[in-house]
Amino acid sequence: MKIETKIAHFQKPLYLESGRILEPWHIAYETYGELNRDKSNVILITHALSGSHHAAGRYPGDRKPGWWDGLIGDGKGIDTRKYFVICTNVIGSCFGSISPISPIYPGSSQEYRLKFPVITIKDIVKAQKILLDSLGIRRVRAVIGGSMGGMQALRFGVDFPNFADILIPIATTYQTRPYVIAINKAMSEAIKGDPRFKGGYYDKEQVKKEGFPGLATARMIGYLNYLSPATFDRKFGRNYVKTDGMFQLWGRFQVESYLEYNGNNFPKWFDPLSYIYLLKAISLFDIGRGYSSLLEAFSQIRSPLYLISFTGDTLFFPEEMRQIKKYMDIVGGKCRLFEIESDYGHDSFLVEISKFDYLISEILEKGLEKRK
Amino acid sequence: MKIETKIAHFQKPLYLESGRILEPWHIAYETYGELNRDKSNVILITHALSGSHHAAGRYPGDRKPGWWDGLIGDGKGIDTRKYFVICTNVIGSCFGSISPISPIYPGSSQEYRLKFPVITIKDIVKAQKILLDSLGIRRVRAVIGGSMGGMQALRFGVDFPNFADILIPIATTYQTRPYVIAINKAMSEAIKGDPRFKGGYYDKEQVKKEGFPGLATARMIGYLNYLSPATFDRKFGRNYVKTDGMFQLWGRFQVESYLEYNGNNFPKWFDPLSYIYLLKAISLFDIGRGYSSLLEAFSQIRSPLYLISFTGDTLFFPEEMRQIKKYMDIVGGKCRLFEIESDYGHDSFLVEISKFDYLISEILEKGLEKRK
Numbered sequence: 001m002k003i004e005t006k007i008a009h010f011q012k013p014l015y016l017e018s019g020r021i022l023e024p025w026h027i028a029y030e031t032y033g034e035l036n037r038d039k040s041n042v043i044l045i046t047h048a049l050s051g052s053h054h055a056a057g058r059y060p061g062d063r064k065p066g067w068w069d070g071l072i073g074d075g076k077g078i079d080t081r082k083y084f085v086i087c088t089n090v091i092g093s094c095f096g097s098i099s100p101i102s103p104i105y106p107g108s109s110q111e112y113r114l115k116f117p118v119i120t121i122k123d124i125v126k127a128q129k130i131l132l133d134s135l136g137i138r139r140v141r142a143v144i145g146g147s148m149g150g151m152q153a154l155r156f157g158v159d160f161p162n163f164a165d166i167l168i169p170i171a172t173t174y175q176t177r178p179y180v181i182a183i184n185k186a187m188s189e190a191i192k193g194d195p196r197f198k199g200g201y202y203d204k205e206q207v208k209k210e211g212f213p214g215l216a217t218a219r220m221i222g223y224l225n226y227l228s229p230a231t232f233d234r235k236f237g238r239n240y241v242k243t244d245g246m247f248q249l250w251g252r253f254q255v256e257s258y259l260e261y262n263g264n265n266f267p268k269w270f271d272p273l274s275y276i277y278l279l280k281a282i283s284l285f286d287i288g289r290g291y292s293s294l295l296e297a298f299s300q301i302r303s304p305l306y307l308i309s310f311t312g313d314t315l316f317f318p319e320e321m322r323q324i325k326k327y328m329d330i331v332g333g334k335c336r337l338f339e340i341e342s343d344y345g346h347d348s349f350l351v352e353i354s355k356f357d358y359l360i361s362e363i364l365e366k367g368l369e370k371r372k
Numbered sequence: 373m374k375i376e377t378k379i380a381h382f383q384k385p386l387y388l389e390s391g392r393i394l395e396p397w398h399i400a401y402e403t404y405g406e407l408n409r410d411k412s413n414v415i416l417i418t419h420a421l422s423g424s425h426h427a428a429g430r431y432p433g434d435r436k437p438g439w440w441d442g443l444i445g446d447g448k449g450i451d452t453r454k455y456f457v458i459c460t461n462v463i464g465s466c467f468g469s470i471s472p473i474s475p476i477y478p479g480s481s482q483e484y485r486l487k488f489p490v491i492t493i494k495d496i497v498k499a500q501k502i503l504l505d506s507l508g509i510r511r512v513r514a515v516i517g518g519s520m521g522g523m524q525a526l527r528f529g530v531d532f533p534n535f536a537d538i539l540i541p542i543a544t545t546y547q548t549r550p551y552v553i554a555i556n557k558a559m560s561e562a563i564k565g566d567p568r569f570k571g572g573y574y575d576k577e578q579v580k581k582e583g584f585p586g587l588a589t590a591r592m593i594g595y596l597n598y599l600s601p602a603t604f605d606r607k608f609g610r611n612y613v614k615t616d617g618m619f620q621l622w623g624r625f626q627v628e629s630y631l632e633y634n635g636n637n638f639p640k641w642f643d644p645l646s647y648i649y650l651l652k653a654i655s656l657f658d659i660g661r662g663y664s665s666l667l668e669a670f671s672q673i674r675s676p677l678y679l680i681s682f683t684g685d686t687l688f689f690p691e692e693m694r695q696i697k698k699y700m701d702i703v704g705g706k707c708r709l710f711e712i713e714s715d716y717g718h719d720s721f722l723v724e725i726s727k728f729d730y731l732i733s734e735i736l737e738k739g740l741e742k743r744k
Contacts, residue, residue, distance in 0.1 A: 177601060177604065178607075182627050185631050189588065213561065220561060223558075224555055229549060238547065238553070247391070253553050255554050276621070
């Protein structure tokens with residue numbers, strides 16, 4: 001599988017939903033496989049909150065491959081012998097695209113920080129569309145993504161009805177529920193309330209070296225809904241760390257040690273401000289904003305919609321995906337819903353790949369046949 | 373209804389499960405109604421994490437009455453014309469009982485802080501038992517409590533089999549699941565990770581006056597499971613604060629404003645260290661500790677057990693209460709389970725009182741008849 005990582009720079013302004021403008025701006029992306037002559041084999045992968053454009057393959061020396069490596073590759077569910085796969089790092093994220101820690105002007109030592117504009121899923125999608133246009137790709141076979149990535153897939157369907165042959169939003173919603181907004185708020189406050197945040201002007205290197213407990217706590221809060229209660233049971237039980245005292249105040253159950261490890265590691269590879277900005281984008285997500293109703297929004301969608309949800313998802317409930325199906329039925333859109341049995345929790349879309357990779361492969365094949 | 377608030381002081385050592393000793397120690401408690409001549413009309417109420425001995429009635433000038441005022445009072449579910457109700461502040465909590473912010477020696481300016489011993493639900497129950505003994509109360513009609521209060525009710529049944537005629541644990545579990553331990557961990561880390569915590573030696577007055585974002589965040593994390601997703605929908609929807617900008621980074625949905633308000637208020641009335649110690653007690657809770665099996669523990673219980681759970685409880689799931697019923701059935705114990713339809717969430721035991729107050733009243737009457 002051929003992998004390429006690039007950053008595309010744009011001098012033309014990016015007009016945002018907020019009315020603000022990013023100019024210039026840049027976006028990082030990665031591609032897998034080869035673009036065919038008529039550019040008709042493109043699949044766009046959209047990532048989740050802490051994801052990146054590095055969806056598959058391995059960089060030299062890396063312990064772990066990209067976040068959807070189980071799904072994307074030669075002979076895999078998304079077969080890179082057949083498809084040219086693109087994954088971008090969403091704007092606002094900290095893996096190479098323009099974000100709160102980018103310089104305000106190229107070469108400037110002054111970074112946006114809190115002056116970075118609030119971005120939305122609509123903006124994220126728009127930026128990706130401009131990138132693909134610049135690559136001469138006007139249409140893709142499919143947009144596929146889970147969680148925040150699924151929001152992007154839906155948004156593509158509504159905002160650019162002729163862009164994708166097929167949309168596959170996974171483990172997502174059409175409108176972020178107040179429950180999830182509340183989770184995002186707790187995470188955001190954990191970061192902002194940490195004095196190390198310094199009103200957004202924290203020292204980036206210091207955060208990586210010395211840690212950032214507020215961001216670590218935020219990550220721990222996330223895990224409470226990424227995994228399901230049943231997964232916590234299976235993975236950890238009530239096992240205690242062998243060398244910790246049961247009646248020591250800081251003695252730990254194994255589940256606590258797991259959260260500590262993953263929480264404390266998080267600031268080493270994710271930026272606090274990017275996290276806050278992307279949480280905001282997720283909270284603001286409402287496929288109906290700008291339309292007189294949700295139905296009007298859904299009626300924009302021209303591509304067949306294949307929804308995949310997981311029964312044990314406690315972040316974006318299967319009911320929410322069923323609701324999308326209902327709306328699509330009402331507006332007469334093509335839509336199928338696959339509800340996958342899994343009690344793993346929200347992270348099923350990352351972990352239980354073997355339960356839906358064959359499905360994606362089938363949808364892609366079938367979708368191709370039906371293409372006009 | 374006659375209300376009395378007192379603090380009982382004990383010079384004799386309190387031997388804790390950890391092997392540590394509290395000496396001297398004290399416990400705050402409140403009583404409602406009047407003790408009859410043969411002391412046979414006592415009901416013990418056990419409180420939850422952020423509760424106190426102030427379960428009912430109103431102190432002069434108070435805006436809100438005690439936390440279970442809807443249930444306890446003249447003519448209410450727990451009728452104070454008939455019963456003498458006692459509620460203690462658990463040891464470790466910050467409303468007048470011995471806790472991490474108590475002086476190590478009476479009159480000393482040195483407080484326990486992190487030198488306070490880890491306490492368990494077993495210790496909490498033991499202290500209450502000693503208090504009741506000192507009041508000449510050897511047996512009670514019932515122990516009734518929700519959440520952490522339900523753990524205490526169960527613990528009373530196992531540790532003091534001849535103490536209560538009836539046990540009514542509500543919205544609780546027999547063994548804290550790793551999922552809840554994970555929630556507790558995130559809350560505990562939010563507090564500990566805040567530099568204002570100062571290794572436990574924070575300035576108490578400063579916390580009250582200037583706030584303590586770590587504890588505020590912990591409280592917000594709590595709300596994510598005290599209310600259900602459905603309650604978040606009903607209470608807030610996706611309404612935005614009218615005067616906040618949609619595309620302002622710190623602009624707020626109403627649910628965020630609610631969390632902020634309740635989170636930021638929390639440090640004004642609850643102590644950070646008490647919170648950490650009580651979270652630890654909840655995480656450590658396992659009715660089977662000290663027994664060779666859960667069944668052996670449950671077989672200690674002699675009192676009829678009336679369990680009340682709520683279908684929408686996402687903290688202590690109804691399944692966990694059903695499991696208690698199964699264990700009791702296996703060991704041949706008297707047990708009934710009432711599963712109350714409510715999608716309010718864990719806080720149903722505080723909020724949906726009209727759905728179970730009549731039940732408690734009936735159980736108390738029936739229990740009285742059956743008393744040998």
